[in-house]
Structure formats: C-alpha cells, structure tokens
Amino acid sequence: MRLSDRVNAMRPSSTLAVTAKSKAMKAAGVDVVGLGAGEPDFDTPDHIKQAARDALDTGVTKYQPVAGTPDARQAVAEYMNDRHGFKAEPENVVISCGGKHALYLAFAAVCNPGDEVLLPSPYWVSYPEQAKLAGASVEVIQSRAADGFKITPEQLTAAITPRSRVLVINSPSNPTGAMYSPDELKALATVVAEHPQLLVFSDEIYERLVFGAHPFVSFAGLHPAVTERTITFNCLSKTYAMTGWRVGFTIGPADVIAAMSKLQSQMTSNITSFCLPAVRAALHGPQDAVESMRKAFAERAEHTHARLSAMPGVVCAKPSGAFYVFPDVSQAAFGKADPAGKVIRSASDFASSLLDHAKVAVVPGEDFGAPAHVRLSFAAAMEQIDKGVDRIEAFLEGLDDA
Ligand code: PMP
Ligand code: GLU
Numbered sequence: 001m002r003l004s005d006r007v008n009a010m011r012p013s014s015t016l017a018v019t020a021k022s023k024a025m026k027a028a029g030v031d032v033v034g035l036g037a038g039e040p041d042f043d044t045p046d047h048i049k050q051a052a053r054d055a056l057d058t059g060v061t062k063y064q065p066v067a068g069t070p071d072a073r074q075a076v077a078e079y080m081n082d083r084h085g086f087k088a089e090p091e092n093v094v095i096s097c098g099g100k101h102a103l104y105l106a107f108a109a110v111c112n113p114g115d116e117v118l119l120p121s122p123y124w125v126s127y128p129e130q131a132k133l134a135g136a137s138v139e140v141i142q143s144r145a146a147d148g149f150k151i152t153p154e155q156l157t158a159a160i161t162p163r164s165r166v167l168v169i170n171s172p173s174n175p176t177g178a179m180y181s182p183d184e185l186k187a188l189a190t191v192v193a194e195h196p197q198l199l200v201f202s203d204e205i206y207e208r209l210v211f212g213a214h215p216f217v218s219f220a221g222l223h224p225a226v227t228e229r230t231i232t233f234n235c236l237s238k239t240y241a242m243t244g245w246r247v248g249f250t251i252g253p254a255d256v257i258a259a260m261s262k263l264q265s266q267m268t269s270n271i272t273s274f275c276l277p278a279v280r281a282a283l284h285g286p287q288d289a290v291e292s293m294r295k296a297f298a299e300r301a302e303h304t305h306a307r308l309s310a311m312p313g314v315v316c317a318k319p320s321g322a323f324y325v326f327p328d329v330s331q332a333a334f335g336k337a338d339p340a341g342k343v344i345r346s347a348s349d350f351a352s353s354l355l356d357h358a359k360v361a362v363v364p365g366e367d368f369g370a371p372a373h374v375r376l377s378f379a380a381a382m383e384q385i386d387k388g389v390d391r392i393e394a395f396l397e398g399l400d401d402a
Contacts, residue, residue: 011125011129034361040323041381055278067270073094094264096260103127115166120169121141127170131166166198166200177323200229208239209322231251242278303382308325311332312396314332326376
C-alpha cells in the first residue's frame with residue numbers, strides 16, 4: 001500500500017513501543033522488570049473514579065462541547081489562577097485527549113511550513129514528530145550534562161532566528177528529571193521577551209512531582225512580555241495516576257485556544273463525556289494522594305540514582321522531578337560484547353540486549369536526542385526497581401571487552 005510521505009517520515013513512539021513490549025512479555029509469563037513505562041504504578045484516587053461513575057449513572061453519555069464542559073474549563077482556569085497566579089477564563093482553556101493531543105493541536109494551530117521549533121535536547125520523543133507533522137523544522141538546542149541538562153540563555157540567544165516560532169520548555173523534564181530553577185527560567189523568559197515572533201510551549205505536566213532544591217514556577221508568569229506568548233500544557237495523567245483516562249488541557253491566549261478547538265472539532269470532538277466531571281474532582285478534590293505519590297517518587301529517585309551511580313562507568317544525573325533517571329551507559333557498555341557475543345554499539349543495542357538477556361525494559365536514548373543514554377522509569381514498586389537494578393548491575397558485570 002502506498003502510504004503518505006508524512007507517515008513514512010515519522011518515527012513511532014519508542015516510549016509506547018517499549019511499554020507495550022514489556023507488558024506483552026509479562027502477559028506471556030516472562031519475568032520481565034518493566035522500567036520503560038512513563039506511567040505511575042498507583043491507581044487513580046477513588047473520589048475521582050466516583051465522579052466518572054456518577055456521570056455515567058446520571059446519563060452523561062452524549063456529545064459534549066468540543067473544548068470541554070463550561071464547568072470543566074472553569075475548573076482548570078480556577079486551578080491555574082489559584083495555584084500559579086494566572087488570570088485565565090474558561091475561554092483560555094481547551095480540554096483534549098491527553099497532554100499528547102493537546103501538544104499536537106497546538107503545533108498544528110501555530111506553525112506554518114518553514115517555521116522553526118526550538119527544542120532543547122534531551123527531549124520527550126513526541127515533540128519533534130508532532131512539530132514536523134505541522135510542517136515546522138526542528139532546531140535542537142543541545143543541553144550539556146555539566147549544566148544539569150538545562151539550556152543557558154546564551155544558547156537560546158544563539159539559536160533564535162527570524163523563523164523561530166516556538167520554544168519548547170519541559171520542566172521537570174522527561175527524560176532527564178532535570179528542573180530549571182525560577183531564576184534560570186526567568187533568564188530564558190527575558191531572552192524570549194526580546195523576540196516578539198516567538199511563542200513558548202511550556203509542558204508542565206510533571207509540575208506536582210518535584211523533589212529537588214527549587215519550587216516549581218509556571219513559565220507564563222515570569223515576564224510580562226511572555227505571558228501572552230506562552231501556551232501552557234498540563235494533564236491529569238501523571239499527577240493523579242490517570243494515564244488511561246486521556247485528559248489533558250491547554251491554557252493560553254483565547255485565539256490560540258479557539259484555533260485548537262476548531263481543529264479538535266474536526267478530529268476527536270470532546271474527550272470522553274464521563275471523564276469531564278473528573279477534571280473538577282481531581283483538581284479541586286482532596287490532594288493527599290498526590291502528596292503521598294510525590295513522596296514515594298522522591299524516595300525512589302534518591303534510591304535509583306544512588307544505585308546506578310555506584311556502578312562503574314555509569315554516569316547519572318540526580319533527578320529533581322518527574323519519575324525518570326537518564327544514565328549515560330556508553331562508558332560502561334559500548335564496545336563490549338553481550339552474553340551472545342554481540343557487540344553493544346548504541347543505546348538501542350544496549351536496551352535490546354538488556355531486555356533479551358537480563359529481562360529489564362528501559363527506553364534507549366536515541367529518540368530523546370541522547371544516544372549515549374537510556375531512560376529508566378522509577379514509577380514502579382521499590383522491590384521491582386531493586387530487582388531491575390540488580391539485573392542491570394549483573395548484566396554490566398557480565399559484558400566482555402570485545
Ligand atoms: N509531555 C510529556 C513530557 C510527557 O512525558 C507525556 C507522556 N505522557 C506527555 C506530554 C503526554 O501526556 P498524556 O499521557 O496526558 O498524553
Ligand atoms: N510520556 C510517557 C513516556 O514518556 C508515556 C508514553 C508516551 O506517551 O510517550 O513514557
């Protein structure tokens with residue numbers, strides 16, 4: 001079958017591919033330790049489930065307004081206003097099928113062919129593919145491990161051209177777990193302020209899962225000149241352990257939100273009707289489950305980082321947020337032979353050999369723009385993390401100099 005050039009040029013999501021593979025192996029009875037999936041191992045808090053059950057029981061089973069019910073949009077606006085000092089109204093909010101589709105709609109709403117998307121690397125796998133689907137070209141800004149995987153204002157200034165349309169900021173970051181301090185973000189906002197054609201996509205979906213030295217601050221409020229040029233993304237997926245529900249939202253200027261809603265009206269319509277009441281239940285209901293999940297992630301971050309860093313040749317930055325560690329395994333493994341005699345030459349080789357021989361699933365760094373690294377998710381029970389890390393240790397010890 002002749003498929004479109006658009007699809008042929010696109011890479012599939014490697015994060016979802018690894019997650020699917022390890023789940024399939026588990027279902028087939030293989031004792032695999034899945035450290036690939038970027039999803040909390042906790043269940044959705046019951047009061048949120050109850051909101052959806054009540055909605056089903058009271059007949060909320062029909063089409064809803066495309067951008068979300070007035071109450072759900074209002075609930076998001078109130079959350080942003082109370083928590084982050086926004087002045088959002090419901091017209092500044094669109095509710096979409098997960099943070100992922102929200103981002104896709106936004107790229108499609110603001111980019112024309114020839115526009116550039118400035119993408120700090122390492123980056124989440126879907127940004128470049130979504131930007132390219134919108135016809136934009138991707139200009140990677142390579143952050144340095146020595147700078148904590150954060151770009152500097154100088155790097156940003158050097159990357160901006162008259163064609164630069166969007167800067168993507170993801171703090172805390174998937175895949176590195178790095179988080180900008182308020183001052184570091186302010187310095188980037190000051191650079192953005194000088195370039196009126198440039199918008200910022202601030203992907204804040206890990207905002208509540210932070211455990212480093214700095215508090216989280218939302219980008220839009222950092223400089224008066226960027227407030228109207230920042231489009232903020234969030235979702236219920238990670239904070240409330242609701243990855244399967246597919247609830248994401250965008251907060252931004254009313255014209256961008258209207259453009260995204262127009263696109264959504266021709267693509268997916270409203271999100272699942274009975275998930276809409278869950279937005280208020282999640283954002284404005286009891287928050288104790290969020291804090292206990294945050295504490296668990298903080299403990300696991302500390303533990304996973306300490307164990308990986310103790311392995312000879314493994315270089316691992318300490319995460320400050322989200323639930324990922326992103327070690328450089330090149331020194332420990334590249335150029336060495338696995339138990340089948342195959343020489344490991346890349347992160348992909350490493351990940352597939354680790355899965356075959358040690359039965360641990362991790363995501364290789366290539367699609368994050370970091371080919372010396374692999375990503376481990378510590379959104380797994382501590383005993384699973386230890387089992388996985390023990391196996392990685394034994395795997396590395398068993399590699400032969402080729
Ligand atoms: N942004 C980042 C940085 C992510 O890691 C993810 C992964 N889930 C998303 C957006 C998309 O989130 P969702 O599952 O709500 O689509
Ligand atoms: N964001 C998660 C991850 O990076 C879930 C998978 C995806 O949507 O990419 O693993």
